[in-house]
Amino acid sequence: MTPESPVTEKRSADLAWQLFVELRKELVESQKLRSQIIGFKITFVSTGIGVIVTRLGDLSPTLFVVPAFAAIFFDFLVVSYSFSIKRLGFYCHHHLEPILRSGFNVPESTPLWQEFLEQPRTRQIFSIIGNVGLSLIAVAAGGIGVLQSSSVLLKVPLLSLLIALLLVVIWAYLVPTRFRDPTAIETDGK
Numbered sequence: 001m002t003p004e005s006p007v008t009e010k011r012s013a014d015l016a017w018q019l020f021v022e023l024r025k026e027l028v029e030s031q032k033l034r035s036q037i038i039g040f041k042i043t044f045v046s047t048g049i050g051v052i053v054t055r056l057g058d059l060s061p062t063l064f065v066v067p068a069f070a071a072i073f074f075d076f077l078v079v080s081y082s083f084s085i086k087r088l089g090f091y092c093h094h095h096l097e098p099i100l101r102s103g104f105n106v107p108e109s110t111p112l113w114q115e116f117l118e119q120p121r122t123r124q125i126f127s128i129i130g131n132v133g134l135s136l137i138a139v140a141a142g143g144i145g146v147l148q149s150s151s152v153l154l155k156v157p158l159l160s161l162l163i164a165l166l167l168v169v170i171w172a173y174l175v176p177t178r179f180r181d182p183t184a185i186e187t188d189g190k
Contacts, residue, residue, distance in 0.1 A: 013103020068142030
């Protein structure tokens, strides 16, 4: 492979920069949508629980499963947007940042944005704790409501489904999808 000419390398860097800017806009939009879903989850789940608590004499406690399931399904949407955000960041870091670094002569000692974000010191888990915590509260309320139900036929399937979905959500948050480094040599058993 022959090295690129300085003009070609600069054009590649300019194109990579334009793509990087557009992908950052998409990433920011995904972050906004994820934040809106989280806000709607908090509003819906807390309002649902509040309405059921205030009308407990008129309504069945089994209805507590509605906000519990809603919290879990909102979490699936949040995880989906988080995956989209990570996918964009992975692409920028592994495909665009190397072109930008060489095309604009950025020193190796200066981390580019996605490279900086991958450092352990820039990570936090408080949003995950908050989202899963709200879901745990909703599932606990739903589980208590189901246990107060007189129908044995409802108890086991509803509790099983709630717990199974909650475990899947926790797994989705705690075991994020890892993208492969495109520079790594893949072996597929050959």
